[in-house]
Amino acid sequence: MSADEAALKTCHERINLSVAASHQAENGSVTTVSSKESEEATYAFLPPIESTDAHLHEFAEAMRTVGKALRQVAEGKAAAQAEAAEWKRKYESEKAAKAHTHHSVIKGCSNCVKDKLEHLASKLTLETASVDETGCCGNHGICSRQILQDQCPGPNRKSDDRIVGRKVPFRLSWGSNGDKNGQHKHDFVSFEKGDITTAERSNKQIFLKWDSPPQTVLFVTKPNSNSVHALCSEMVRWLKEHNNINIFVEPRVSKELLIEDSYFNFIQTWDNDQEMKTLHTKVDLIVTLGGDGTVLWAASLFKGPVPPVVAFSLGSLGFMIPFPSEQYRECLGNVLKRPFTITLRSRLQCHVIRDAAKDEVETGEPILVLNEVTIDRGMSSYLTYLECYCDSSFVTCVQGDGLIISTTSGSTAYSLAAGGSMVHPQVPGILFTPICPHSLSFRPLILPEYVTLRVQVPFNSRGQAWASFDGKGRIQLGPGDALICSVSPWPLPTACLVDSTTDFLRSIHEGLHWNLRKSQALDGPA
Ligand SMILES: NC(=O)c1ccc[n+]([C@@H]2O[C@H](COP(=O)([O-])OP(=O)(O)OC[C@H]3O[C@@H](n4cnc5c(N)ncnc54)[C@H](O)[C@@H]3O)[C@@H](O)[C@H]2O)c1
Numbered sequence: 429m430s431a432d433e434a435a436l437k438t439c440h441e442r443i444n445l446s447v448a449a450s451h452q453a454e455n456g457s458v459t460t461v462s463s464k465e466s467e468e469a470t471y472a473f474l475p476p477i478e479s480t481d482a483h484l485h486e487f488a489e490a491m492r493t494v495g496k497a498l499r500q501v502a503e504g505k506a507a508a509q510a511e512a513a514e515w516k517r518k519y520e521s522e523k524a525a526k527a528h529t530h531h532s533v534i535k536g537c538s539n540c541v542k543d544k545l546e547h548l549a550s551k552l553t554l555e556t557a558s559v560d561e562t563g564c565c566g567n568h569g570i571c572s573r574q575i576l577q578d579q580c581p582g583p584n585r586k587s588d589d590r591i592v593g594r595k596v597p598f599r600l601s602w603g604s605n606g607d608k609n610g611q612h613k614h615d616f617v618s619f620e621k622g623d624i625t626t627a628e629r630s631n632k633q634i635f636l637k638w639d640s641p642p643q644t645v646l647f648v649t650k651p652n653s654n655s656v657h658a659l660c661s662e663m664v665r666w667l668k669e670h671n672n673i674n675i676f677v678e679p680r681v682s683k684e685l686l687i688e689d690s691y692f693n694f695i696q697t698w699d700n701d702q703e704m705k706t707l708h709t710k711v712d713l714i715v716t717l718g719g720d721g722t723v724l725w726a727a728s729l730f731k732g733p734v735p736p737v738v739a740f741s742l743g744s745l746g747f748m749i750p751f752p753s754e755q756y757r758e759c760l761g762n763v764l765k766r767p768f769t770i771t772l773r774s775r776l777q778c779h780v781i782r783d784a785a786k787d788e789v790e791t792g793e794p795i796l797v798l799n800e801v802t803i804d805r806g807m808s809s810y811l812t813y814l815e816c817y818c819d820s821s822f823v824t825c826v827q828g829d830g831l832i833i834s835t836t837s838g839s840t841a842y843s844l845a846a847g848g849s850m851v852h853p854q855v856p857g858i859l860f861t862p863i864c865p866h867s868l869s870f871r872p873l874i875l876p877e878y879v880t881l882r883v884q885v886p887f888n889s890r891g892q893a894w895a896s897f898d899g900k901g902r903i904q905l906g907p908g909d910a911l912i913c914s915v916s917p918w919p920l921p922t923a924c925l926v927d928s929t930t931d932f933l934r935s936i937h938e939g940l941h942w943n944l945r946k947s948q949a950l951d952g953p954a
């Protein structure tokens with residue numbers, strides 16, 4: 429072997445070593461290496477070859493380039509994985525911290541429900557119709573009985589029983605137009621005989637069918653409205669007298685109804701946040717009376733799973749509200765007794781990470797939004813300056829009035845006003861819509877639902893930034909602070925009047941007068 433050949437062999441080996449070193453860093457604590465350092469390292473591994481052979485020089489140069497590229501790829505991957513590991517570590521410490529502070533029963537309940545629902549969520553995407561040993565029917569979809577059987581008994585049980593018994597089981601199934609009982613393939617992609625194919629694109633609707641009649645309804649109502657109050661008391665009477673339903677209302681409404689008439693002694697409410705946190709284990713159905721803001725309010729009461737919502741329209745727009753309040757008897761009668769379609773509206777979970785606390789364990793609960801989280805310039809007259817990342821990839825810097833990170837349900841709200849597209853609520857995605865960007869080319873984006881977005885206020889930002897959640901709870905973000913958001917595992921199921929698509933199209937036609945234009949006259953050019 430010549431001296432040059434030996435030098436080249438060493439090059440090969442060193443390139444491998446260099447890449448392997450980057451990979452090792454993935455598992456330990458990693459500090460990201462700059463590209464300059466990376467380049468220097470590559471040259472250190474590949475010393476110049478002293479030869480007059482031009483081909484060998486060229487080859488050695490090519491090997492250096494390959495080595496550099498490989499090293500950069502490996503470093504990038506290591507950095508991304510280190511970041512993901514950091515988030516995971518924070519999440520796990522947060523979970524552990526919560527486990528200590530919460531009462532064991534509450535912890536046990538929420539964990540077992542969470543586990544079961546995660547199991548159900550995985551079934552939603554990877555459908556299996558196998559019969560469940562624990563008593564799930566196994567037919568035509570998902571059965572909620574398993575969750576209910578496992579409701580956790582424990583020392584705090586008494587205080588929960590003070591209110592009502594368990595919620596009733598129901599099943600979810602998929603169907604398509606004209607085939608309400610049909611069971612459809614749920615695998616999105618299959619890989620058979622080496623060919624990648626996407627599953628049949630049927631009009632999948634999700635049906636909810638009660639295993640036994642619902643027993644408990646929660647009313648969430650718009651405040652300070654006489655018409656809402658009158659309708660609420662009428663509906664409560666009707667549900668109690670004709671269907672023997674247990675009724676929950678918010679503490680404010682409970683007081684109002686009791687002042688009105690002692691007849692309402694049977695209604696139940698909650699006294700504190702801890703009781704409210706267990707509400708989802710007792711309530712079968714939520715009825716909202718008001719506009720979209722009332723649906724947003726109802727969603728905000730549930731930081732975890734949410735029972736199905738039947739929304740009655742008493743506002744001006746009612747985009748997420750298909751049921752006419754005048755026909756409440758017929759509508760509620762149907763929902764209580766027959767299977768109905770639901771729209772699963774995804775929510776976003778948001779965390780604010782303060783620069784001052786970035787090395788500490790995050791203990792705050794996520795803030796859940798049904799429409800959007802907005803970061804704007806508040807009272808400041810300067811441009812907001814926000815750095816945005818999607819997973820570990822840099823997306824862009826927003827310079828303008830702000831940014832809206834929206835769910836698909838929120839796509840017809842603030843995001844629409846800022847130029848975002850309208851998206852069917854069952855499309856799995858996250859909208860990234862700038863507010864008045866000071867750039868001609870900043871178009872809105874729609875990102876896949878599985879990404880995590882990070883919006884950071886850089887230290888050189890001139891203006892302030894303020895985050896708000898479904899238009900409420902404004903929080904100031906200082907330099908170095910970040911907002912992290914991703915899709916929550918707890919969607920809001922809303923009952924449909926017809927089905928998800930028909931209801932959505934009705935809303936954009938009737939609510940927004942979408943593409944309303946007079947037809948052209950027939951007597952124009954041939
Ligand atoms: N420029 C804007 O369009 C703008 C500005 C601020 C807030 N908002 C929206 O208002 C929401 C808060 O609603 P609120 O009722 O508490 O405040 P609000 O009383 O100010 O009402 C806002 C309006 O937005 C409508 N709306 C809410 N969610 C909607 C949705 N998903 N699709 C279509 N329309 C929807 C409501 O029907 C209402 O007419 C925020 O989440 C935000 O999306 C919009």
Ligand SMILES: Nc1ncnc2c1ncn2[C@@H]1O[C@H](COP(=O)(O)OP(=O)(O)OP(=O)(O)O)[C@@H](O)[C@H]1O
Pocket residue numbers: 648649650651678718719720721722723724725742743744745746
């Ligand atoms: N149960 C509730 N408790 C406290 N605030 C509520 C409740 N329900 C609704 N709100 C608030 O009241 C405001 C108005 O409610 P909503 O949007 O439902 O009525 P609206 O303005 O008449 O409807 P629309 O916007 O369609 O005209 C919203 O900001 C909402 O957050």
